[in-house]
Amino acid sequence: MSMVIGKKVQTIAVLLLVASFIVVAQPLVFSVYRWGFVLLIAATIFQIAAGNLKPHAEGRDVIRALGITVGALVLLSSLSIVLVPYLVRMGQGG
Numbered sequence: 001m002s003m004v005i006g007k008k009v010q011t012i013a014v015l016l017l018v019a020s021f022i023v024v025a026q027p028l029v030f031s032v033y034r035w036g037f038v039l040l041i042a043a044t045i046f047q048i049a050a051g052n053l054k055p056h057a058e059g060r061d062v063i064r065a066l067g068i069t070v071g072a073l074v075l076l077s078s079l080s081i082v083l084v085p086y087l088v089r090m091g092q093g094g
Contacts, residue, residue: 006057013050016043045069 020043023036049069053061 004056005059005062006053007055009053009057009062010050010055013043013047017047019043045073 016039020036020040024033024040026032026036046066049065050062052069053065057065
C-alpha cells in the first residue's frame with residue numbers, strides 16, 4: 001500500500017521557501033543568514049521537483065521527481081564546468 005503525499009510535499013516545499021526567505025531577510029546574525037541561504041537553495045531545488053508533482057502523487061513518484069531534478073542539475077552543472085573553458089577561449093579569439 002502506498003501513501004498519497006503529493007499535496008503534502010508541495011505544501012512543505014512552499015513552507016520551506018517562505019521560512020528560508022524569512023531567515024535570509026533577518027539582518028541580525030550572519031551565520032543564520034548563511035544557513036538560510038543554504039536552505040533557500042535546497043528549498044528551491046525541492047520546489048522544482050515538488051512543483052512537477054500531481055497532488056495525488058505517491059511516495060515513489062516524489063522520490064523519482066527528486067532524483068530526476070537532482071540528476072538534471074548535476075548533469076547541467078557538470079556540462080557547464082566542462083564547457084566554460086572552451087567557450088572562454090572561443091570568445092577570446094583563440
